Amino acid sequence: MKNRGFVALLVALVLTLPALAQQSGSTSTDQPAMQAAPADQSTSSSASTVGASGKPALQPDTHEGFWGKLNPFARKKYVQRQTDPIRGRVNELDELTASNSKMIKDVDARAQQGIQLASAKAGEADQHAIDAGNKAQMAQQTATQASTRLTTVEQVVGNIDQYKAATQTEIRFRPGQTALSQNAKTALDDMATPLKNQRGYIIEVQGFSSGHGQAAIQTSQKMADSVVRYLVLNHEIPVYRIYVVGMGNAPVEATAQDKTTKHVSGGRVEISLLKNSEEQLATTAMSQDQQAAPK
Numbered sequence: 001m002k003n004r005g006f007v008a009l010l011v012a013l014v015l016t017l018p019a020l021a022q023q024s025g026s027t028s029t030d031q032p033a034m035q036a037a038p039a040d041q042s043t044s045s046s047a048s049t050v051g052a053s054g055k056p057a058l059q060p061d062t063h064e065g066f067w068g069k070l071n072p073f074a075r076k077k078y079v080q081r082q083t084d085p086i087r088g089r090v091n092e093l094d095e096l097t098a099s100n101s102k103m104i105k106d107v108d109a110r111a112q113q114g115i116q117l118a119s120a121k122a123g124e125a126d127q128h129a130i131d132a133g134n135k136a137q138m139a140q141q142t143a144t145q146a147s148t149r150l151t152t153v154e155q156v157v158g159n160i161d162q163y164k165a166a167t168q169t170e171i172r173f174r175p176g177q178t179a180l181s182q183n184a185k186t187a188l189d190d191m192a193t194p195l196k197n198q199r200g201y202i203i204e205v206q207g208f209s210s211g212h213g214q215a216a217i218q219t220s221q222k223m224a225d226s227v228v229r230y231l232v233l234n235h236e237i238p239v240y241r242i243y244v245v246g247m248g249n250a251p252v253e254a255t256a257q258d259k260t261t262k263h264v265s266g267g268r269v270e271i272s273l274l275k276n277s278e279e280q281l282a283t284t285a286m287s288q289d290q291q292a293a294p295k
Helices: 002-029 033-046 076-158 182-195 213-235 278-292
Strands: 164-173 201-209 242-248 267-275
Touching (some): 164 182, 164 213, 201 213, 213 242
C-alpha cells in the first residue's frame, strides 16, 4: 500500500511540474514595471547596432526560466510571440531587397539608354565626318580640274597663232587648163569633208604655173581661184579661212631627197591644211565636262 501511495504521489508531481513551468515562462515574458529599468538599459546599449532595415537589431531572450532557453512544453501563443518579431524583420528585408532590385534595374535601364543615345550620336558624328570628307574630296577634284583647264587655256592662248601643217594635197593641171578635173574634185572632197563644224584651222592655197613673168602669175592665180571656189561652194568653208596666192613660176622648195630647187613644168596647186590649238582646247574642254558630269 505504501508503494502504491508513493507512485501516485510521484505521478501527481510529474503532472503538476509542466503547469508550474509554463506559468513561470509566461510571467517571465510579462514582467512588471520594476524590471523595465534594466531592460531599457540593455536596449539602449544595443540601439547603436542598426540592421539593414534601419531598425535596431533584435535582442535574444536572456531569461532562461525553469526549463532553460528551450521549453519543451511551450504553448503555441508563446512560440508565436517569440517568432513574430523575426517574421516581421524577414518581411521587411524582403521588401527592402525588392526595392533595391527595382532601383538597380531602373539605374541599369537608364544607363543602357544613355549608352544607346551616345552610340547613336557617335554614329551621326561619323556620318557627318564622312560627308565632310567626301565634299572636301569633291572640292579638291574640282580645283584640280580647274587648274588643269587653266593650264591648258594658257598653253592654247600662248600658241593661238602657231599653226601646224595637218594635211597637204596637190592638184595637177594640164598646160593652159584652169578647170578642176574629177580626180582633183575627189581629192578636195577627201580633205574638206572632215572640216565641217571644226574650228582653229586655215587653208593655204598656192598656185604654180609654167611660163614667165606676169602671165605665169595670172595663170597660177586662176588655178588657185578654181580650187577656192570649189571649197566655198561645195563644202561651205568660210572665205576668211582661206589664204590664196598665185606664185607663177616661182622655184619649188628643195625636198629631202632632192637638194636642188626646180621650176614648175605645167600647172599645179598646193592645198595645205593648218591647225592651231583652238580645236585642241575645245576637245579638251568637252572631254573634261563629260568626265565631271554626274553619272
